[in-house]
Amino acid sequence: MSTESTEELGTLVRKGMRWSFASTFLSRLANLASGIILARLLTPNDYGLFAVATVSLVILININDLGLEQVLVRWPGDVAKVASTATTVIFGFSVVLFIGFQAGASAFASALGAPEATDLVRVLAFAILINGALAVPSAMLTRSFRQDLRTYADLTGFIVTTGLTLALAMTGFGVWGLVWGRLLGNLVNGLLHLKFTPVRYRPGWDPAVARELLRGGLPLAGATILAVAMVNVDNVVIGRLLGPETLGLYVLAFNLSSWPVTLLSIPVARVSVPAFARLQEDLVALRAAFARSMGLLMAAAVPICGLLAIMAGPTIRFVYGDKWAGAATALVFLAVLGLARVALQLCFDVLIAVGRARQTLGLQALWLVVLTPALAIGAHLHGVAGVGVAHMAVAVVVMLPAFLFALTGLGIRPGLLGSAVLRPALGAVLLCVVPYFATRELRPDLLVLLVGGVGGLALYLPVVLPMRRGLAALKTAKPAGREAETEAV
Known part of the structure; x- marks a missing residue:
């Protein structure tokens, strides 16, 4: 690695790190404030039901890209040659997951001891389509170290999520305020990633490229789903064995930790x-x-x-x-x-x-x-x-x-x-x-x-x-x- 490339890397890392920390710190600070208000408005049972719905969303939204988003971030060659095919693969698989989960939402919620969360699960599943359509623009921002633009997009999405959630919770919508706030915030965030991405790629298809992408992406997707399952298996165990109210208490503690x-x-x-x-x-x-x-x-x-x-x-x-x-x-x-x-x-x-x-x-x-x-x-x-x-x-x-x-x-x-x-x-x-x-x-x-x-x-x-x-x-x-x-x- 040459001295020039090293200095360029150092500059990119410093800039990206500053914006990453700024985005995360501000969103976490605002999240803490909104979480305190919501905890006063909602009950542990509400949090438990939302946690059941969120388990499904977190698992699906972390596997719908088949690991290709990380592959694009670290792709060693010209990313333009593979981005269009990646767009098609990611969105196509997201549609398959969405349809499957609409059909299985009732069984999933019942398995976690909260059949009343079925409709929450079905509505939150729309976030899979949003994420699948906009995964490649997000990867391009990360690859180019444009954490400043990600900061703006993430904070804007967070403001929408928090504002709508609090408004609905204070007007009696209860746990549904959490659901609609999360869904609309994800949409705004994703659209801003699309707006800010350095280059936009239309869907395309090259079988050889698809095979190459999946060779690198599937192991990453496997590791990711195992990581997500590891983090969420506690919610599954508590929901099934101890009920949604205890799950709500646990979710609060886990979020703080x-x-x-x-x-x-x-x-x-x-x-x-x-x-x-x-x-x-x-x-x-x-x-x-x-x-x-x-x-x-x-x-x-x-x-x-x-x-x-x-x-x-x-x-x-x-x-x-x-x-x-x-x-x-x-x-x-x-x-x-x-x-x-x-x-x-x-x-x-x-x-x-x-x-x-x-x-x-x-x-x-x-x-x-x-x-x-x-x-x-x-x-x-x-x-x-x-x-x-x-x-x-x-x-x-x-x-x-x-x-x-x-x-x-x-x-x-x-x-x-x-x-x-x-x-x-x-x-x-x-x-x-x-x-x-x-x-x-x-x-x-x-x-x-x-x-x-x-x-x-x-x-x-x-x-x-x-x-x-x-x-x-x-x-x-x-x-x-x-x-x-x-x-x-």
Whole structure:
């Protein structure tokens, strides 16, 4: 990789990262505010019914592109030669999924213990068609690092979703406000992606191109559906075994625990996959960039996850109200899961970027196979808290070692990552001291949150602030050269 291309990559990464974080932070902040209002207006049962419908949507919307969106993002040649065929394949398969799910919506909702959610499932399924029609423009924005335009589109779609949802909820539409808000917001977001895409491609067909795309995309789609199933199997288990009201409590806790993932991992993934892909010919540079990225992500995620875990009860009672207090028992463990998910997502990103799609497929399959019975056992033994414990234990005890082993194929050793996350690990111990005692000695909840949060951060930040030097090094993404690469291999 030449010096000029390296500098260009660094510029693109910096620009894309800034816009990704800006988009995610603003949308999460607004989502938090709207979520608080909705939690006061709706019931745990409403949230549970919407969760049942959302499970179907999330699964389908993550497989309807057959992995081709990621293939287009990292396509090494002229993407114009394959984009038209990709458009046809993605939308055609989306239509097939839509028809199938309209027919099977009743059976799906009943299997999750909420037959009254059937109509919700059918309406939300229209989002599959929207996503399928506009997947290629979205991929083109990601490929060209136009996170500024994605930010505008994503925030506009979010504003539409939130505004309509709140308006309908406040006028008595209940859970249907969530459904119509989500659907219209997706449509607006997708149309803006189409408007902003650098190049628009008409549907086309080339059998040879289709076969080549599917060879690269199907393993990615398999890994994605396993990842989505892994994240949503807890909703299936709780809905079937514990009912929609308990599912609503769990969904609130899981969404809170996912803050680090949505605030950090999602914007990073939009940039890291194409950035790591451009470094795949220089393993020394790739390893260095990955280790620095992991350290910085952990430094940012630890305070969010640590404070949520230690102060779960006061956080939920103060922010959402006493009717949601039952979610705290799960949040304690799900917050730790959130931290593990941030680390695992970056591992997933680098494996995808260097073309290890089949390996990620095997890892996701292992995760799902181990997780499903663990969740059922946890639900039977300790209800919603048991599900949280099972989710956390499988991620930390099984999947972290499995991903670390997979990374050794790229020369990324546990010792390298251990050095990268040493400061966040030490800081985590100090972070938890003040909030631990605050939750036991202080009242009311607001005082606990203020003292615990400020005191914990005061001890944590001095430990991790020296890592800012790593951020400057990461921005340069300097390759080590061919000789170093050969030696590393």
